Amino acid sequence: FEGTTTLRVSAMAESTGSVSQTGDCFVVLGNGSQALLLNSNAEINMTGCNVNVNSTNNTAVMINSNSHIEASSVCIGGDYRANGSGYISPNPTTDCAPMADPYADLEGPDVGNCDYYNNNFNHGTHTISPGVYCGSFNLNSNSTVVMDPGVYIFKTSVNVNSNATLEGENVMMYFTENGRLTLNSNSTLDITPMETGPYAGILLFQDQDYGNGHYHILNSNTNIGYDGLIYFPNATLTMNSNTNIAMNSSCTQIVVGKAILNSNIEIDFTPNYSECDHVTSEITSASVRLIQ
Numbered sequence: 001f002e003g004t005t006t007l008r009v010s011a012m013a014e015s016t017g018s019v020s021q022t023g024d025c026f027v028v029l030g031n032g033s034q035a036l037l038l039n040s041n042a043e044i045n046m047t048g049c050n051v052n053v054n055s056t057n058n059t060a061v062m063i064n065s066n067s068h069i070e071a072s073s074v075c076i077g078g079d080y081r082a083n084g085s086g087y088i089s090p091n092p093t094t095d096c097a098p099m100a101d102p103y104a105d106l107e108g109p110d111v112g113n114c115d116y117y118n119n120n121f122n123h124g125t126h127t128i129s130p131g132v133y134c135g136s137f138n139l140n141s142n143s144t145v146v147m148d149p150g151v152y153i154f155k156t157s158v159n160v161n162s163n164a165t166l167e168g169e170n171v172m173m174y175f176t177e178n179g180r181l182t183l184n185s186n187s188t189l190d191i192t193p194m195e196t197g198p199y200a201g202i203l204l205f206q207d208q209d210y211g212n213g214h215y216h217i218l219n220s221n222t223n224i225g226y227d228g229l230i231y232f233p234n235a236t237l238t239m240n241s242n243t244n245i246a247m248n249s250s251c252t253q254i255v256v257g258k259a260i261l262n263s264n265i266e267i268d269f270t271p272n273y274s275e276c277d278h279v280t281s282e283i284t285s286a287s288v289r290l291i292q
Contacts, residue, residue: 023049023050023253023271023273024049024050024051024052024099024102024253025046025049025050025051025253025269025271026044026046026049026050026051026052026253026254026259026267027052027054027099027102027253027256028052028053028054028055028256028257028258028259029054029099029101029233029255029256029257030054030055030234030256030257030258031054031055031056031057031077032055032057032258033055033057033058033059033060033062034059034061034062034258035053035054035055035057035060035061035257035258035259036051036053036055036060036061036062036258036259037062037064037258037259037260037261038062038063038064038067038069038086038261038265039064039065039067039260039261039262040064040065040066040067040262040263040264041065041066041067041263041264042067042261042262042263042264042265042266043067043069043070043265043266043267043268044068044069044070044071044261044267045070045071045266045267045268046070046071046072046267046268046269046270046271047071047072047270048072048270048271049071049072049269049270049271050071050072050073050074050075051069051071051073051074051075052074052075052096052099053074053075053076053077054077054098054099055076055077055078056077056078056098057078057079058078058079059078059080059081060076060077060078060079060080061074061076061080061088061092062080062081062083063080063081063082063083063086063087063088064083064084064086065083065084065086066084066085066086067086067261068086068087068088068089069087069088069089070088070089073090073092073093074088074090074092074093075092075093075096075099076092076093076094076095076096077095077096077097077098078094078095079094079095080092080094101208101233101255102255103229103231103233103255104208104233106231107198108174108176108205108207108208109151109153109174109199111132111153111155111176112132113132114132114133114134114155115131115132115133116128116131116132116133116134117133117134117135118134118135118136119133119136119137119138120136120137120138120140121138121139121140121143121145121164122140122141122142122143123140123141123142123143124143124144125143125144125146126143126145126146127145127146127148128145128146128147128148128152129148129150130147130148130149130150130151130152130171131152132153132155133152133153133154133156134156135156136156136157137154137156137157137159138161139159139160139161139164139165139166139187140161140164141161141164142163142164143164143165144164144165144166144167145164145165145166145167146167146168147166147167147168147171147191148168148171149168149169149170149171149194150170150171151171151172151174151199152171152172152173152174153174153176153179154173154174154175154176154179155176155178155179156177156178156179157178157179157180157181158173158175158180158182159182159184160181160182160183160184160187160188160189161184161187162184162185162186162187163186163187164188165187165188165189165190166187166188166189166190166191167188167189167190167191168190168191168192169191169192170193170194170195171191171192171193171194172193172194172199172203172204172205173191173204173205174205174206174207175204175205175206175207175210175211175214175216175232176206176207176209176210177207177210178210179206179207179210180214180215180216180235181204181216181217182217182219183217183218183219184219184220185219185220191203192228193228193229200278201228201229201251201276201278202228202229202231202278203226203228203229203230204216204229204230204231204232205229206231206232206233206234206235208233208234210234211232211233211234211235211257212234212235212257214232214234214235214236215235215236215238216232216235216236216237216238217238217239217240218237218238218239218240218243219240219241220240220241220243226252227250227251227252228252228253228278229251229253229254229255229278230253230254230255230256231255231256232255232256232257233255233257234257235256235258236256236257236258236260237254237256237258237259237260238259238260238262239259239260239261239262239265240262240263240265241262241264241265242263242264242265243264243265243266250270250271250272250273250275251271251272251273251275251276251278252269252271253271253273253276253278
């Protein structure tokens with residue numbers, strides 16, 4: 001892939017209570033080998049928060065070729081391998097007890113029947129409404145799609161292609177059945193989540209009953225900054241080629257089944273979860289995990 005993909009999403013939710021500023025900001029729930037994989041100069045830099053990987057495999061985390069993880073703590077259910085000047089700092093704790101999915105009790109929206117079929121957007125600006133989207137959903141070259149506020153349910157792949165923009169304020173994207181997200185070269189996803197209600201602060205939400213074998217893919221030279229929750233509990237989040245994820249806001253959190261960071265990916269953020277509605281008590285208390 002070539003070009004630049006931009007993902008700009010932000011949250012404006014205010015907390016109804018007070019929680020610790022320290023929590024688990026990158027959680028990998030899946031099992032098996034290389035549940036978290038960093039290749040070729042990929043970086044995870046998380047000041048003041050923790051990385052948790054549940055996999056009990058001997059290579060649950062693989063750090064290759066000058067890649068690294070730096071966080072307040074790194075806790076791995078199994079073990080890890082670092083090759084070619086790769087490292088984890090501080091030294092990770094291995095054989096950790098698995099962390100429960102902190103959002104397992106979060107109920108998705110009622111899905112119902114399809115409202116919109118086979119949406120293919122070409123040149124120009126288009127406005128869409130909340131509802132259930134089926135068939136195809138493609139933003140093609142030089143198209144802009146503006147999402148009105150609300151919940152968008154996708155039973156199909158969302159493909160944002162070269163020089164296309166998908167944007168909206170006070171929205172949540174919910175993926176069920178075959179729903180998945182792909183951002184390709186020179187595309188932009190620019191959204192903010194809802195400020196109130198059960199989905200306040202949640203940007204991208206994968207139905208817990210689906211997602212096995214699904215990949216949500218961010219491709220090629222991406223500049224990404226967002227503030228809110230990405231929740232793909234059974235799916236793989238893949239980030240490719242020279243992506244810079246500058247998440248310098250307080251409510252950023254990633255909870256995924258697996259994660260793959262390829263070729264010069266950089267993830268940087270410093271959370272303050274006392275400002276965030278979506279953060280659960282499990283996130284702020286789970287930084288202490290027992291050794292099995």
